[in-house]
Amino acid sequence: MRYGDKDVLTGLDLRVEAGGVTALLGPNGAGKTTTIEILEGFRARSGGDVEVLGVDPVSGGEAWRARLGVVLQEWRDNGKWRVRDLLRHFAEYYRPYADPWGADELLELVGLTAQAGQRIQTLSGGQRRRLDVAIGIIGRPELLFLDEPTTGFDPHARREFHELIHRLTDLDGTTILLTTHDLDEAEKLAERIVILAGGRIIADGSPDQLARAAATVAEVSWTQDGRRHVHATEDATDFARGLLATDDGAVTDLEIHRASLEEAYLTLVQQFETGQTETAVDTFREATK
Numbered sequence: 467m468r469y470g471d472k473d474v475l476t477g478l479d480l481r482v483e484a485g486g487v488t489a490l491l492g493p494n495g496a497g498k499t500t501t502i503e504i505l506e507g508f509r510a511r512s513g514g515d516v517e518v519l520g521v522d523p524v525s526g527g528e529a530w531r532a533r534l535g536v537v538l539q540e541w542r543d544n545g546k547w548r549v550r551d552l553l554r555h556f557a558e559y560y561r562p563y564a565d566p567w568g569a570d571e572l573l574e575l576v577g578l579t580a581q582a583g584q585r586i587q588t589l590s591g592g593q594r595r596r597l598d599v600a601i602g603i604i605g606r607p608e609l610l611f612l613d614e615p616t617t618g619f620d621p622h623a624r625r626e627f628h629e630l631i632h633r634l635t636d637l638d639g640t641t642i643l644l645t646t647h648d649l650d651e652a653e654k655l656a657e658r659i660v661i662l663a664g665g666r667i668i669a670d671g672s673p674d675q676l677a678r679a680a681a682t683v684a685e686v687s688w689t690q691d692g693r694r695h696v697h698a699t700e701d702a703t704d705f706a707r708g709l710l711a712t713d714d715g716a717v718t719d720l721e722i723h724r725a726s727l728e729e730a731y732l733t734l735v736q737q738f739e740t741g742q743t744e745t746a747v748d749t750f751r752e753a754t755k
Contacts, residue, residue, distance in 0.1 A: 467500050467665075468512040474500050476665040477514070482658075484608075486635055487642040489652040492662035493735055498645040499539070501662070502611050505643070506536055519609060532563035535607030535640075537598050539614045545587030549578060549597060552586065553604060560605035567604050575633075576600045577626055591618035599627065603634065610634065612644045616651060624651070631655055653727045661731060663738040669730075676730040689719040 467475040475497045482488050490498045503509035504516060507523030516523055521530045544552055550569045557566040573579045576596045581589060589597065595618045602610060616624050628651070634640040646652050652659060653673045661669040661676070669676055684702035688695055688709065699705040702722045709717060 467497070467504065467509075474665050475504075475511075478662070478666060480660065480667065480670075482641065482643060484641050485639060486658070487631065487644055487656045488658045488660060489656035490643065490645045490660050490662060491647075491649070491652060491731060493739075496662040497665045498662055499613060502613055502643065502645060506534065506611055507531070529563050532560050532605055533608045535602040535605065535610040537602035537610070537612045537615050539617065545585065547586050548583055549573070549586060549589070550582040552597075553600060556601060556604055564605045567606065572600050572604060575630065577623070592620055592623050595619060596623065596627075599630070603640075606638065607640060610640050610642045612642060612646075614646055615644070616646070616648065628654060649728045649731055659727070661734055663735055668738055669734050673727045676734075677727055685723040687719075687721045687723070688717050690717050694719075 467473070474495075478497070478501060480501075490501065492498050500509065504511050505518050505523060507518075507526045510524055518526070519530065519533055547555075550573065553567075553569040553572055557569065560566040567575070570579070570582070573582050576599055578593060578596050578600065581593055586594065586597065595616070599612075599615060602612070616627055619627060631642065632655075635642060642655075644652070644656065657672060659669070659671065659673055659676055660667055684699060686697045686699060686702050686705055686709075697705065706720060706722060709720075
């Protein structure tokens with residue numbers, strides 16, 4: 467994708483299989499939202515081939531769009547509508563192609579039952595975001611795009627949203643493509659993490675694979691004879707086994723600390739931003755062979 471003389475995506479190569487949650491991570495300007503918009507059919511690409519549910523998004527018709535759910539970063543229309551009335555109105559667009567959620571059932575699902583009769587302009591930011599999610603899933607989509615979905619959520623609302631995502635994937639078989647700046651959220655929700663930087667993919671794997679790629683050294687800590695010990699090692703499992711095998715039971719509070727997804731992400735992006743793009747890519751590939 468190119469805007470004027472600026473390349474936003476430079477040959478991004480991605481295949482997402484049906485089922486589960488895939489998270490797109492990356493610094494601002496990495497191309498996450500542009501990628502999502504191309505896949506949704508909202509933005510025409512400058513080049514390359516794209517296929518979503520067997521259709522080129524540029525030519526996708528209403529029947530194809532009914533199989534998708536979309537939650538944009540921000541949407542502020544329809545302020546004078548009442549919440550239940552808006553959901554009932556939108557549900558009618560899906561009926562020729564799908565069996566949409568009933569408004570009351572959907573309101574309960576996203577935690578807005580008490581706000582069913584309110585005008586949308588009176589909702590709080592978190593409540594409005596829940597309504598955005600309700601609109602995105604009203605047609606029981608096969609594929610759901612979530613662009614920064616929990617912006618404005620308090621911790622309780624975020625936890626309820628995570629439970630909803632697990633319900634959609636586990637019970638309804640929905641495939642979800644998620645963008646977020648919340649690394650903790652990505653680690654909790656996604657089986658697969660794709661990191662974009664400079665319009666290309668620099669890492670692609672599970673949260674555990676990304677963490678292992680960023681840190682070959684783990685930190686082992688334990689208590690023995692009343693003293694706390696810390697040791698850095700490349701093979702924490704073998705070190706811990708050896709420690710326990712040579713001890714008569716005096717080792718307690720044994721802990722192994724490996725890099726978190728956040729540490730992995732920061733390491734890989736920092737390598738990219740300091741001109742070590744190939745180092746970042748090679749580091750990940752080598753660690754996940």
